[in-house]
Amino acid sequence: MKRNYLVIVVVVVAVVLMAWAGVANYRKRKEEQDRLKQMQAMMMTATPPPSAAGANSGSEPEMMTNPLAGKVAPDFTLKDTTGRKVSLSSYKGKAVVLDFWATWCAPCKIEIPWLEKLRDQYASQGLEVLGVSEDDLDLDDKAKLAKEKQDIADSATKLHINYPVLIDDNETSKPYGGIDALPTTFYIDRNGKVVAATIGLADRDEIEANIQKSLGGQKTVGSETQAQKGQP
Amino acid sequence: MRALIALAILASGIASAQKLPWQTDETPAQQPQSVKFLYPEQVSVAAGKESVVELHFKINPGLHINSHVPREKSFIPTQLIVAEPTGVKIGQVDFPEGSDYSLAFAPNEKLSVYTGEFVVRAHITAQAGEHLLDGVLRYQACDTNACYPPRKAPVAVDIVAR
Numbered sequence: 001m002k003r004n005y006l007v008i009v010v011v012v013v014a015v016v017l018m019a020w021a022g023v024a025n026y027r028k029r030k031e032e033q034d035r036l037k038q039m040q041a042m043m044m045t046a047t048p049p050p051s052a053a054g055a056n057s058g059s060e061p062e063m064m065t066n067p068l069a070g071k072v073a074p075d076f077t078l079k080d081t082t083g084r085k086v087s088l089s090s091y092k093g094k095a096v097v098l099d100f101w102a103t104w105c106a107p108c109k110i111e112i113p114w115l116e117k118l119r120d121q122y123a124s125q126g127l128e129v130l131g132v133s134e135d136d137l138d139l140d141d142k143a144k145l146a147k148e149k150q151d152i153a154d155s156a157t158k159l160h161i162n163y164p165v166l167i168d169d170n171e172t173s174k175p176y177g178g179i180d181a182l183p184t185t186f187y188i189d190r191n192g193k194v195v196a197a198t199i200g201l202a203d204r205d206e207i208e209a210n211i212q213k214s215l216g217g218q219k220t221v222g223s224e225t226q227a228q229k230g231q232p
Numbered sequence: 233m234r235a236l237i238a239l240a241i242l243a244s245g246i247a248s249a250q251k252l253p254w255q256t257d258e259t260p261a262q263q264p265q266s267v268k269f270l271y272p273e274q275v276s277v278a279a280g281k282e283s284v285v286e287l288h289f290k291i292n293p294g295l296h297i298n299s300h301v302p303r304e305k306s307f308i309p310t311q312l313i314v315a316e317p318t319g320v321k322i323g324q325v326d327f328p329e330g331s332d333y334s335l336a337f338a339p340n341e342k343l344s345v346y347t348g349e350f351v352v353r354a355h356i357t358a359q360a361g362e363h364l365l366d367g368v369l370r371y372q373a374c375d376t377n378a379c380y381p382p383r384k385a386p387v388a389v390d391i392v393a394r
Binding site: 102103104105106107108110134136151155180181182183199200201 | 304306307308335337338341343372374375377378379380381382
């Protein structure tokens with residue numbers, strides 16, 4: 001009799017645990033799907049192509065599908081590759097290009113030299129670029145962590161990056177939609193508001209147009225974004 | 233009765249499984265995947281002799297992953313990570329050669345990648361009996377304009393050695 005009770009208890013526990021595992025799995029998948037939907041929603045509605053830009057000069061770009069559009073960019077404080085603390089809020093009054101990238105991202109390495117040149121070109125007008133590395137870090141292993149940080153610094157040196165390269169703490173990207181595709185770039189105006197965003201490698205002209213927008217210029221160019229093709 | 237007890241043990245195992253070397257908080261099954269392990273689900277091999285198990289994978293259309301030897305040091309190679317089950321020795325693992333691929337903005341820079349379907353050949357020696365080869369394929373996928381974080385596609389093969 002006692003043994004039968006034990007078997008029943010074991011079976012009930014087993015069923016509860018299996019149900020719990022199923023629910024946990026479902027929730028995790030749902031969260032992932034929601035996150036991807038949010039990323040996709042961040043793709044900007046295309047504004048007229050360059051040839052039509054003149055006709056649209058002065059008009060506000062269409063970007064209502066970007067959840068951060070017109071909102072203050074979420075603030076953060078991160079350390080750069082030299083260990084210096086950098087806060088986004090300290091750049092208020094400047095236009096900021098916030099570029100999420102990784103050392104393993106080939107399209108990022110095409111975009112970065114463009115950002116370096118554009119930073120030089122527009123620095124006198126108040127432009128700054130911040131690169132945020134999304135490389136995985138082993139926070140439990142100090143020696144490994146130090147090597148991973150050094151690898152990011154070495155990559156930045158190799159790419160001749162002339163702007164601060166910050167190391168994500170795994171939390172910073174979340175309010176920006178949980179960055180999944182790289183590069184993902186946000187253009188922030190002098191008041192700290194997001195005026196444009198692109199997911200994936202954008203055309204150089206589009207990047208420059210977005211920079212001008214963030215600086216307060218009126219030029220608007222198609223703000224189409226890429227990526228997510230084939231990604232479940 | 234035995235089946236019920238086995239079920240309970242299995243269920244409690246789900247709740248308190250020990251972490252394997254490749255595991256993170258997010259299990260491979262929970263990650264959105266760009267690569268899928270196709271087959272085999274089961275192979276029969278000669279007991280005690282080296283055999284080659286061909287593992288077939290498929291990459292989602294429009295995506296590519298780095299080959300096992302990317303041309304740039306910072307790129308993440310495709311790797312097969314498996315724990316040797318008792319009674320099975322895993323020897324050499326042969327990956328196919330990568331194909332050249334260039335991004336439209338950098339036509340002169342060649343990447344070494346896999347696209348579509350590819351086969352990884354694992355040399356194994358199994359003792360007589362049934363064994364579960366359980367592991368992951370670690371890869372990092374990109375499309376023409378963007379890259380996605382490294383992921384792990386689950387791989388499981390039932391090995392029957394006679």
